[in-house]
Structures are given as C-alpha cells and as structure tokens.
Amino acid sequence: MRPCPSDLPEGFLLKGGGMVEVYDTTLRDGTQREGISLTVEEKLRVATLLDELGVHYIEGGWPGALPKDTEFFARAEKELDLETATLVAFGSTRRADTEADSDPQLQALLDANTEVICIVGKSWDYHVTEALRTTLEEGIAMVTDTVTFLRSEGKRVFLDAEHFFDGFAHNPDYALSVVRAATEAGAERVILCDTNGGGLPGSIAAAVSATRSAVPDATLGIHTHNDSGCAVANTLAAVEAGVIQVQGCVNGYGERTGNADLCTVLPDLVLKQGVEAIPKERLTRLTTISHLIADLVNISVDPHHPYVGTSAFAHKAGLHTSALARRSDAYEHISPAEVGNTTRMVVSEMAGRSTVLGKAREHGLDLDDATAATVLTTVKDLEAR
Template sequence: MTANSSHQLWIYDTTLRDGTQREGLSVSIEDKLRIARRLDQLGIPFIEGGWPGANPKDVQFFWHLQEEPLQQAEIVAFCYTRRPQKTAGDDPMLQAILAAGTRWVTIVGKSWDLHVTEGLRTTLTENLAMIQDTIEYLRSQGRRVIYDAEHWFDGYKQNPDYALQTLKTAISAGAEWIALCDTNGGTLPHEMTQIVTDVVKAIPDNTQLGIHTHNDSDTAVANALAAVMAGVKMVQGTINGYGERCGNANLCSLIPNLQLKLGYTCIEDSRLSELTQTSRFVSEVVNLAPDEHAAFVGRSAFAHKGGLHVSAVERNPLTYEHIQPEQVGNCRRIVISEQSGMSNVLAKARTFGIELDKNNPATGEILQRLKALESEGYQFEAADASFELLMRQALGRRQSFFEIKGFQVHCDLVEGKETTNAVATIKVAVKNRDILEAADGNGPVAALDAALRKALRNFYPQIAEFELTDYKVRILNGHTGTAAKTRVLVESRNSHQRWTTVGVSTNILEASYQAVVEGLEYGLLLHSQAEAALSTSSGN
C-alpha cells in the first residue's frame, strides 16, 4: 500500500494491541477476531493484530486469520527490534513474527538515547545496529516493514541528532513507513507541528511518515491532526481511544475530523456512516460502557436540552450542530428535563411518531407533569421509554396491558452464604383475570422481575425476548440517611432495540418495581406497534 494522492491518508488501527493494554480491558481470541472483521468491514486499511510470540492468544489469532483472511485490510504483526548483541536471524522473537504469516510487520525501535542506555542498557551504536539488522532481516524474508519510532518526540527534544539518525537507519534498511510516536503523550500541538516539519526537511523526500499519539495530556487527537497538516500520511490510533494509561488517539474522532473537515480520504464515504455503530460494537465486545459524551459517536453528541437550542435546531440544525449526525451514523436527540420548554416536548413527541399541537391542553399538562416529577427526583433525560409512557398517559393513548394489584417480597440472609435468597409474590390483573404468582431470585429485584414475568408469560409470550441489561441506583438526598430518596434506572432490550425506564421512591424496592414494570410495559408497546406495522404492510 502506498499513498497515491496528496489527500489520501492511511488509517492504522491498533485497538487489538495497544488498545488492549487499557487497564480493565480484556479480550478473548473470539473477541479479537470479531473486532478485526468489523474494522475490516469499516474499511480500515491496516489493523495491528498483536504481538505473536508474546502470548498464545496472539499466536492463535494470527493462525485463524491465515485460515480465514480479512476481505481488504492488511493484518499487521507487531514486535520490537532484535535483542542487543544477537543477530536478527537467531532471535526467536522474530521467528514467531515470520510464523504469523503477515505481509506487513511493525517494528518498534528506540529513538530516545535515555531509553537506549537506561532501558536496553546498551550503546547508541548497538541500538542503530539493532534497528538496521531487524528491518533488513525481515525484508530479506519478504516482509514489508513499518517502523515505529518509540518515544520519538521526547528523544528528539533531548538529542535531535541521534533521534534523526535512528530514522535514517530504519529508512536505509528498507522500512516503507516511519511512524513518529509520542509514547509518553506529553507533546503539545505546537511542538508537534514544529518537530514533524523538522523531520520532513531532514529525511529523504519520498519517505512516508506516520503518527502515533497517546492522550496523557488530552491532546492525542489534536496532535495527530497537527501532524497530518504538517505532512504525515499514516495515522495510528484505536477505536474509542482505548489504550494504556489515558489511552491513544481516538479514531472515532480522527476519521470524521480528517475526512469531513479537512478533506482527506480515510475510508470510503459510504462507510463513514458505520462509525457510530462500530464504536458501540467494539465497546460491547470489550465489555466497557460506551462514553455517552464522546465526540461524533456518543449518545449525547447531538443531544439538545435547552429550550432555545431545541427551538433553533428544529428550524435549522446548523445552529447547534457542527455536522449532520447521520454522516457518522449517529442521530439527533431531544432531551427532556426540568429545563425543557414547549419546543422540547413537541420535538420529543415527534421522535416517538406523535404529533402534538402546542395549543392542545394535553401538551401543557405533559410539560407541567414532567417538571413536577423531575422536582421529585425523576430524570427523563436517560429514560425515554418512561417519558413516552407519561406522554401517552396524558393523551389518553396509553395501552393497558396489565395492572399490578400488589406484591410482597421476602428476603433471607443466611449467615455464611454470599447470596441473599428472595421470594416475591405478585398479584396482577391481565385481560379481566387476576393472576397470583410467586418466584425466587438471588435478590429482591430479581425475584420481583421473575414473578411478574411468570404471571404475564401465558398472555404475552414475547416477554421471554425481553432482557434486563442494566440496573442503576442513585441516592438523591444522602443527608437523610436510610430515609433517602432513591432513583432507579433500568435498561431493557429485545433482539433489536434498547429502552430505559425510571422509578423514584424512598423505598428502593418500590423505585425498582416502578422501573421494572414500565420496562416490561414499554417492551409490550414496541411489540404491538411492530405487529401493527407488519399487519398494515401485509394489507397493502
């Protein structure tokens, strides 16, 4: 791969190697393969898969991809230069790299004289030999090489002549790309611009430069953008900015900034709308909650809460949006809260397919009810499902699927056991019948949820598809001690949709009951709407 246009950039993803060094992040071989294939689908040209030989997981990962290659991306093996006082051909570490079977290999070498003498405990001359010998050996074995100049910027600041010498050694040995790494993440954008400009002037004109930035100063994305504008053609980073310490440059911010704002080509335009979905897919696979406030791909990236903002966005989205959210696969959201005005309520209703008239008394009732509930501790910003049910109630459109007549929960805490046994009994009116059911669970909320599902499943078998995926508890007035008011948010999902409901009470069980009940009710509403749409479609 070589750049064929001044506006072509090569994106190099290191989520599967550098990204997995994030504290608290762990992936299986299957996870890595799923992510690699998703990045391949997005159109990322270089995907760094890991360090074969460093652990059995990475070895097996490369074996799998030899058997079932990616569609378009180059999978890249990662490794350091050979060890001091050895030859590359005799270093077992490099034999594992060759066994991985990739066309491209990324080799990391030392640029900072401090790391050479203190880290490697060798001479500056030997470090140059290690760089040259490693790259020449891999080239002799038919591999194409990307050279990552580790600690480049710190090294250049301390000893620019030696740092540049390491680059020139890698270039003369046959490296096709030279990536400048801000490994400690301490460089600022104005320094980045100046140093990259210096490098461009100091090395051969046909050298292809890349950039690899870390986020320790919260400037990784800004630094990468500055480097591109100074002349680099490869940008290395990770999905969602995952990485060691404070993370790496976030490709979910870099790609749209480079492509939509600076006019570079990173991935196909038709794939850019998959960026948000890819971000959330990766966060789901690595089992980390997505950053709701992330630029471009976060759930709140195009959320509007203030009444004046909502009113303006309704007239012209450019008033408060820097791009169209659909360009990156995101969507506009109108947030409902105690700060909401009439425009918020009208706009929010439209997102649910409900057209409201501001002169309709029910509209004013919804707004007043909203503000009254939020003053009691309810929060509808993150509980769209509960707000839609509230709105339907005011309009007389809330469908009655069932009615709770009462419930009891009994808990036993057995000494010496780690779990609490709970039994819930619930009485529900369904389709003119009273149903009494009981169920146990590993806690009171689980038992209550199980009893309610048990009572309803014969009438609504689709409930089996509903899954409670998240349960959050917030103490609202902690100064009152155990009498504090509690807010509970419950996230539920079916096979293709997620929704969140809220409950508030001084009794945590009652707050949980409210949220769980509305979660099931909203799931049934979605199911009935889907059936109605299917029926209408079939009728046509």
C-alpha cells in the same frame, strides 16, 4: 484491497484535502488498557468490524510474546477474509548484541505470515542507554539489522520510532538517525511515537516538519497517547505537518489514558479537513462499530463521547431544540447521520414546547399545543421538587 498512498508529493496533506492511511492498533495497544482482555474469538470479530469500517491496516498483536496472539494470527490466516485491511504483526527489533536471523522473536513474526510487520525501535537515546543498556551505535544497528533482515524475507516493514518526540527534544541528532537508518534499510513507513503522551500540538508539528526536512526520503506516520489530553489534536497537527499514516484505537482505548481515538480522528479528518482516510459511506458505520467493539471489550461508550456517544447530538435547552426544528445545522456541527448517529431531544425543565412536540413525534404521537403545554408544566413542576 484499497490502495494506500506510497509517495509524498509536494504540498501533500496541507489544509483542505489529501490522503492518509489508517492504522488501527486496538487489538494490540488497545488491549493494554486496564480492564480489557479479548479472547481470540473476540479479536477475530473486532478485526472483521475494523475491516468493515475501512481501515488500511489492522495490528493484530505480538506473536511469540503472547500465546493468544500467536493463535490469533494462525486462525486469522484461515478464517479472516479482509476486504479493505491488511493484517500486521507487531514486534520489537532484535535484541542487543545478537544476530537478527537467529532471534526467536523475529522468527515468530515471520511465522505469523503477514504481509506487513511493524517493528518498535528506541529513538530516545536515554532509553537506549538506560533501558536497553547498550550503546547508541548498537541501538542504530538493532534497527538497521532488523529491517534489513525482514526485508530480505520478503516482508513490508514499518518502524514505530518509540519515544520519538521525547528523543527529539533531548537529542535530535540521534532520534533523526533512527529514522534515517530505518528508511535506508527499507522501512516503508517510520511512525513517530509520542509514547509517554506528553506532547502538545505545536511541538509535535514542529518535530514532524523538522524530520521531513532532515530525512526527506522517509514516509512518516504518527502514533500518539492521551496523557496530556492531546492525542487527537496531536494527530491532526501531525497530519497537517505531513505524515501520511495515523495510528490509533477505536474509542481511544490504550495504555494508561489511551491512544488517539479513531472515532474522533476519522470524522475530524474526513468531514472537517476533507482528507481521504476512509470512504464517507463507511464512516456512516462508525457509531455502530464503536458500540459493537465496546460490547466486546465490556466497556460502555461514554454517552458524551464526540461523534459516537448517545448524547453527542442530544439537545436539552429549549432555545436549541426550537432552532433545530427549523434548521438542523443550528446547533449541530455535522449531520449525525454522517457518522451513523441520531439527533435526540431531551425533555427536561429546560425544555420548551417544541421539545415536547418533537419528542412526541419520535414516539408516533401527535400532540396539540395545549397538551404539549400541559406536559411541559408537569415536567417543570416535577423537576423543581
């Protein structure tokens, strides 16, 4: 398996380089999108595709909570031969006022037999007192006890600090105490979650920076939702602020308006910021894998989806297509081949002669200028009706 970063060196992940882990949660958080339901067979196929893409971690589901996920982990152990990825079982901390070693949900996580377990724990005091209906002290103990127990069973443990950014805004001392408790108990990663999706890049970056300063031993990740339309931007802001793990879903699937879209986050990091997230040669599979997974969940990729949509590199205006014929970078921010996509010329009333000639060449036709002009006139006449 590909090595993951384990330390946080000085100046890590400032602009212009660095390394991050990629944690895909399509099989768990992604399936919480309305209209998505995967069979175990489909989940195994998605996991194989994610491994081909080169992600570090694949969150397979919540064993014990869903029979389908319990079956998935049982079959994955026998049937999946992952090359780059580590499979992760997801669950919650022990219940309030119970012992970790007698919690059946934690036993189900152990029975999944994965190297890594990701635990979700409350980091917003409001949720501890109102949703869990317990004390803040017990909320911290639930995190500490769970991480300690799973570590004693030989598991690597990540903690998803649920509602971290709302909690940090409301009661920063408590939110930071959750990060500190998880780290001291042995959590390898503490992932700061914008669970309600309301964060903006500036506040996300500020909270990440403050957390790094307050809990310097913590190794941080980011998990964002898109309710304010900023999941990708918030993820990139968190990376610049120093997280080393990004979580997200293929095609931005997820609860409500979705999670951070890895089909945008990954090329943004690799191609725009020089961050080592997945190898560039695997990034060329991005468009194909995006569409294959879309077929499995039975939701077509938006044609105008950044990077992987069929129209992401489609050009309609005549001036654009004319310039592209001379310089491919004139109206394209990257080479489409870098993400496995292609340039398309769209023939319309806005087209010029170069568009018609280019489209003809796509179909193996060699038109002269006069014929191209006739075709263009016909198209413009038809679209004017």
